[in-house]
Amino acid sequence: MVLLRLFTQRRWISVTGYALFIGMMAVGYYYNITLVQLGLVDLGQRVLGLSQVTVANYMAGFALLTCFCAIAFGWWMSFSGLALRFRRKFALAFAVVLAQTLLTIALTLITNAQSYAVWIALTAVAIGCGVPVTFSMTSDLIPVRDRGYVAATITSIAYFAANVIPTAWTIEVFRTQMLWIMAPGALGFAALLFGPLNILDVLAQQHEDPIYARGRYVKKGEAGRLVDNPRIIALIVLMFAIFFIDSLGFLRMTETPAYMLNTWRASELEPRLFIGSVHVIGALIAGIFYTRMDDKILFLWIFGIFALVHQGYGLQESLFSGGDSTLGMPMLYALAVSMYTVVNFAIWADISTPGTISLNTAIGVALSGWTATFLSTGLAIRWRSAGLSLAEHLRRVDALAWLLFLAVLVLIFWPRHTTKSQHVEQN
Amino acid sequence: MNRTYASYRFIVLFIALTFLLSACQGVDSYSGRIIFSGEHHLRGEVANYGDLVILEGSVQIAPLSRVTGSVYMIGGELTLFGEVEGNLTILDGSLTLGPESTINGDLNLGSSDVTRQPGSQILGEITEGFALPTEWVRQAPTLSEQVRSFLLQTGLMLLLALFLRRFLPRPLRRIELTLIEHPLVSVTVGTLSAVIGLVLFIQLAFTVILIPVSIAGLALMFLLVTVGWIAIGGLLANAVEARLPSRIASSLLYLLSVSLISLIVDGLGYVPVIGAPLVLLSASAGIGSALLTRFGYQMYTPSEDTDLL
Numbered sequence: 001m002v003l004l005r006l007f008t009q010r011r012w013i014s015v016t017g018y019a020l021f022i023g024m025m026a027v028g029y030y031y032n033i034t035l036v037q038l039g040l041v042d043l044g045q046r047v048l049g050l051s052q053v054t055v056a057n058y059m060a061g062f063a064l065l066t067c068f069c070a071i072a073f074g075w076w077m078s079f080s081g082l083a084l085r086f087r088r089k090f091a092l093a094f095a096v097v098l099a100q101t102l103l104t105i106a107l108t109l110i111t112n113a114q115s116y117a118v119w120i121a122l123t124a125v126a127i128g129c130g131v132p133v134t135f136s137m138t139s140d141l142i143p144v145r146d147r148g149y150v151a152a153t154i155t156s157i158a159y160f161a162a163n164v165i166p167t168a169w170t171i172e173v174f175r176t177q178m179l180w181i182m183a184p185g186a187l188g189f190a191a192l193l194f195g196p197l198n199i200l201d202v203l204a205q206q207h208e209d210p211i212y213a214r215g216r217y218v219k220k221g222e223a224g225r226l227v228d229n230p231r232i233i234a235l236i237v238l239m240f241a242i243f244f245i246d247s248l249g250f251l252r253m254t255e256t257p258a259y260m261l262n263t264w265r266a267s268e269l270e271p272r273l274f275i276g277s278v279h280v281i282g283a284l285i286a287g288i289f290y291t292r293m294d295d296k297i298l299f300l301w302i303f304g305i306f307a308l309v310h311q312g313y314g315l316q317e318s319l320f321s322g323g324d325s326t327l328g329m330p331m332l333y334a335l336a337v338s339m340y341t342v343v344n345f346a347i348w349a350d351i352s353t354p355g356t357i358s359l360n361t362a363i364g365v366a367l368s369g370w371t372a373t374f375l376s377t378g379l380a381i382r383w384r385s386a387g388l389s390l391a392e393h394l395r396r397v398d399a400l401a402w403l404l405f406l407a408v409l410v411l412i413f414w415p416r417h418t419t420k421s422q423h424v425e426q427n
Numbered sequence: 428m429n430r431t432y433a434s435y436r437f438i439v440l441f442i443a444l445t446f447l448l449s450a451c452q453g454v455d456s457y458s459g460r461i462i463f464s465g466e467h468h469l470r471g472e473v474a475n476y477g478d479l480v481i482l483e484g485s486v487q488i489a490p491l492s493r494v495t496g497s498v499y500m501i502g503g504e505l506t507l508f509g510e511v512e513g514n515l516t517i518l519d520g521s522l523t524l525g526p527e528s529t530i531n532g533d534l535n536l537g538s539s540d541v542t543r544q545p546g547s548q549i550l551g552e553i554t555e556g557f558a559l560p561t562e563w564v565r566q567a568p569t570l571s572e573q574v575r576s577f578l579l580q581t582g583l584m585l586l587l588a589l590f591l592r593r594f595l596p597r598p599l600r601r602i603e604l605t606l607i608e609h610p611l612v613s614v615t616v617g618t619l620s621a622v623i624g625l626v627l628f629i630q631l632a633f634t635v636i637l638i639p640v641s642i643a644g645l646a647l648m649f650l651l652v653t654v655g656w657i658a659i660g661g662l663l664a665n666a667v668e669a670r671l672p673s674r675i676a677s678s679l680l681y682l683l684s685v686s687l688i689s690l691i692v693d694g695l696g697y698v699p700v701i702g703a704p705l706v707l708l709s710a711s712a713g714i715g716s717a718l719l720t721r722f723g724y725q726m727y728t729p730s731e732d733t734d735l736l
Contacts, residue, residue, distance in 0.1 A: 261465065262463065262465070281618075284615075285615050285618070285619055288615045289615065289616075292609075292611075292612050292729040293612070293616075293729070293730050294730050295730075301619065301623075305623060308623065308627060311630055312630065328626070331622075332622075332623075332626060335619075335622075
């Protein structure tokens, strides 16, 4: 690990860069999976009394707007050269954190559907700008060799906290928690930005160091631009498929008390502690896989585990409909989710250079993550309004999951015939 | 065999297995419900389709509601006001039969508290002191049984160790090298493979037709774990041999080391708290190193800069 070398060389500012990045990303992701994904639904349905379909439509709109803002902002960052200016990026990140803190405070002002829509739109803009800004700091703060481990740490912290800390999935609980975390965070950003320490000046030079600069999958001489790089297209498709399957299956399960009350939403701490711990183990496994093994194997594992999980849920629904859920399936689910989250945190920087990371990340996260969420939400609503039973819903998700697993399997293992010139080149 | 042809065959075989696995969801021949905890009030004309298994928690079946199968109670509480079409078997827990409750089959009572209100009907037989057949209940093994089991386990391990050393020394050496050079990756791959493998083989068993595959898979996992322990034994033998002043026959040292590993694995089972995790860790390392080296047929080299797709 490069971090250990930095410790022995007493490069404390570089070590601080790790802590800064991990803290920023973990809190940002925690905010996303708790307050945004769960809290907004609770606010719309329970507090404002909006119908499930209306809230789902708002959430789909939120996903689309975030997607648009992220791509537009990422594009601007790359082409204006902002992606290479660390201090400017840090100032932007501070602005995003400040905006999100103020928006979190303003949650109590939402009393009707209009103010709910305005809040969602403003948050979409903040997150849309935040994604390319924060992700692009990977090439400033985290050496290439440590990206898998750092992504694993971020995922572990965010998911462990999200499972263990919340006592209830309500907007009030999430708001209080986030304010306790974000307010000091914003102050910390301000101190670094306007304080006397020269930490940012040192960190701003790091992207020029070869151990930070060029992503693991960018070959020498490549600009790492989207048009030059077919790998990003394959990645977007793969990540899209993972996000889509996860979201489509989990959306319906969150509405099924039998699957949630003894597991993710258990009033006792033990089941949530177990799921949180599995998230940590899954993230660590993915971190090691990402660093030490072929990515193809990692993707195969993720798709395979998702297929097994949905197979398990479908089987349970067919045979033991209405019974309680054990922790076996959530355990596999947590493993798969942690593994793909690690990939999502690490891979975009590794197919980019410091100059292209903003755009690549924005396109990658926006097209795979937010578009998948938008489409899976839309499809789930469509299926529900068509009166599709839970068993049938899970069976379809399972079929899709197996199909995608097979597609990845064929893509990876299908023999490729090398041309004569390639053969000569290889030899 | 041509490698390309082998790849095609592998893909076709996997697709066939996957379709068979997916088919198990279409089975509607059995249905039931398992209650693990919490309070459950079952209402409606049919309160539960098929069998009802209560492990813990509290269940109430409303008047005029029926369970179409049998009820099995391992623990918890059951208050029956409605009807059970099959048998009601209670190993432990408490049962209350309401005034209009009906059990169409037998009532089998174990160590349970039963409160029966006037008007409740049991159409079958009542058996008291019901317990699982003694052969189903696992008794603590005696010392001689434990010794016999250990000797059998060690004997089989030694036989396998001798076979591998005699006929497959290179694959075994690759597994040993991977264990010593990449322990973290070995444990990681092994842990994930073991967990997912177990789930997969259990799900395969639901298809009925794939039960032999499930059994073969579990046997393979067991074999990989044993090979891993043998590899650890081999490493121990090498380490000891390098430090010994006088030469001992390496085969003897090897067999002694493998026996020692067998003894340690067996002994760790009796160590509280850390014993079981250490056994699992070593088992995972064995599975992982075997898989990383493709069962010993190629050296594992960590990926530094791999191409995606």
